[in-house]
Amino acid sequence: MIKPMPLSTPDFIRALPKAELHVHIEGTLEPELVFALAARHGIELPYRTIDELRAAYDFSDLQSFLDLYYAGANVLRDAADFCAMAGAYLRRAQADGIVHAEIFFDPQAHTARGVPMAVVMEGLTQALDAAHIQSGITHRLILCFLRDLSAEEAMQTLEQALPWRGKLAAVGLDSSEIGHPPAKFAAVFARARELGLPGVAHAGEEGPPAYIWEALDVLGVRRIDHGVRCVEDPLLVARLAHERMPLTVCPLSNVRLHVFDKISDHNLKYLLERGLCVTVNSDDPAYFGGYLQDNFLAVTEGLALSHTQLAQLARNSIEASFLEPALKQTWYAKITQLLAENP
Numbered sequence: 001m002i003k004p005m006p007l008s009t010p011d012f013i014r015a016l017p018k019a020e021l022h023v024h025i026e027g028t029l030e031p032e033l034v035f036a037l038a039a040r041h042g043i044e045l046p047y048r049t050i051d052e053l054r055a056a057y058d059f060s061d062l063q064s065f066l067d068l069y070y071a072g073a074n075v076l077r078d079a080a081d082f083c084a085m086a087g088a089y090l091r092r093a094q095a096d097g098i099v100h101a102e103i104f105f106d107p108q109a110h111t112a113r114g115v116p117m118a119v120v121m122e123g124l125t126q127a128l129d130a131a132h133i134q135s136g137i138t139h140r141l142i143l144c145f146l147r148d149l150s151a152e153e154a155m156q157t158l159e160q161a162l163p164w165r166g167k168l169a170a171v172g173l174d175s176s177e178i179g180h181p182p183a184k185f186a187a188v189f190a191r192a193r194e195l196g197l198p199g200v201a202h203a204g205e206e207g208p209p210a211y212i213w214e215a216l217d218v219l220g221v222r223r224i225d226h227g228v229r230c231v232e233d234p235l236l237v238a239r240l241a242h243e244r245m246p247l248t249v250c251p252l253s254n255v256r257l258h259v260f261d262k263i264s265d266h267n268l269k270y271l272l273e274r275g276l277c278v279t280v281n282s283d284d285p286a287y288f289g290g291y292l293q294d295n296f297l298a299v300t301e302g303l304a305l306s307h308t309q310l311a312q313l314a315r316n317s318i319e320a321s322f323l324e325p326a327l328k329q330t331w332y333a334k335i336t337q338l339l340a341e342n343p
Contacts, residue, residue: 280292
């Protein structure tokens, strides 16, 4: 019997069963869809062409990105818009070998514009359910609170979401980090736990390691989104490794937002080699120049990752997900087999 040729590294990455755990669905809104939805609703954009809009994706920091991100979301008006956006992401996810996606959404960015929560949920769940039927990709939805708004507004949003409790897997915390420590939302996350919703939180991207400690000890989160500034605190790194606390790292995002100057400066490999449960994700791929495959390829080249390390990153993503244990074991076995065939 002729032994099959080993896969190339890009094909190996694509074949690895992976979970994406840090993707903002509004951040998958490509310029082409922005223009299409704007035309559909008669919205005048401040950009004349798709290329002009894409050229605006040159950010100096997190806030400069957020300003454009929220402006882009303005074209999302009805359930069909949210369905189109999520459907486009899920098709790309399947092509990248994602078997499970845990998707952030920002209801406050829409309800503040007069778009009801029901419209957002209808569109997103329609796309997610269709993708599961068509391709088998599983999913979870994570409702995020905008941390630059008040905790009282976050609590109101949580209560407004209760009719869709069964559609939600967790709550999260995102948007502008500096000046908005996790502890600000302690009561909101405590209420979410009462409702059976675990928490995740953005911390340690632009904010200090202290924000990661707060997310762990005050909010009681199950995952840290980003978390790359943990390396400034050796005790925190040791704790994260000991507890296998997942970090949902977004390499291309970190470079585009100047957290690191270039991929070769990123600390992903350092964290992986110290036993942390780090994962690779795309964050806001339409804005940061790459979906999950692009992020994996970037760190593979920039950090000289081996197939064994790439397989560990995929395994970490499954471990850190909210998937059922039996399904996790299925994906672990497939990862192990693929690595054995492509050492």
